Amino acid sequence: MEAKIRQHYKAEKANPPIHIYSYQYNGLTVYHESTPCCDQFTNLYNAAGQLLCHPEGGLTGRGDGKCADFSETRTEEKLVWQDPR
Template structure:
């Protein structure tokens, strides 16, 4: 029975590897002071079930058509690593949308509310983007997750 419980825990851990899981282990000995191979229950009261980390909820209100098209294009491709995230910010007094880079030395992108590319604030060989908004990281405010690839 103990082997089955261990196998089930390992399977659960492996299946949930893409999500953050918080688990504590027993820190106090059982009442008898010893653990035997036949013990099937936890040995202390401070063991907890896995708790999944909260995934931020996306803001689905008022997504412009051009943004819906960008999301559809990402979903039509293979899953990226790291996953694509789109965030909304206030920058230079305007609402902008930031799309994370698909990988490595590629540029992330910042769009205005009409879907026009404003700049590439980071990424590229230097990691500093295209230089058109070098203060983006420092001056962006009011971050809101708009969408992230759920796959």
């Protein structure tokens, strides 16, 4: 996730600011990365930084459907990073 955070610092500040939370999901530690406004997919990564799915966003707001239960079953929310700019 450190590489993702460095990428965000190199980019223009998003509105709303990007944030990354960690959760427990299906027995794994995962990282949920927000996106800037409107119809963009959010990203869910495993601990190795590999993209698992897009739990939210897109035209329907429901993501790509590959982790449709994420919002209901995730636990142990922790803020990892939020763009302070």
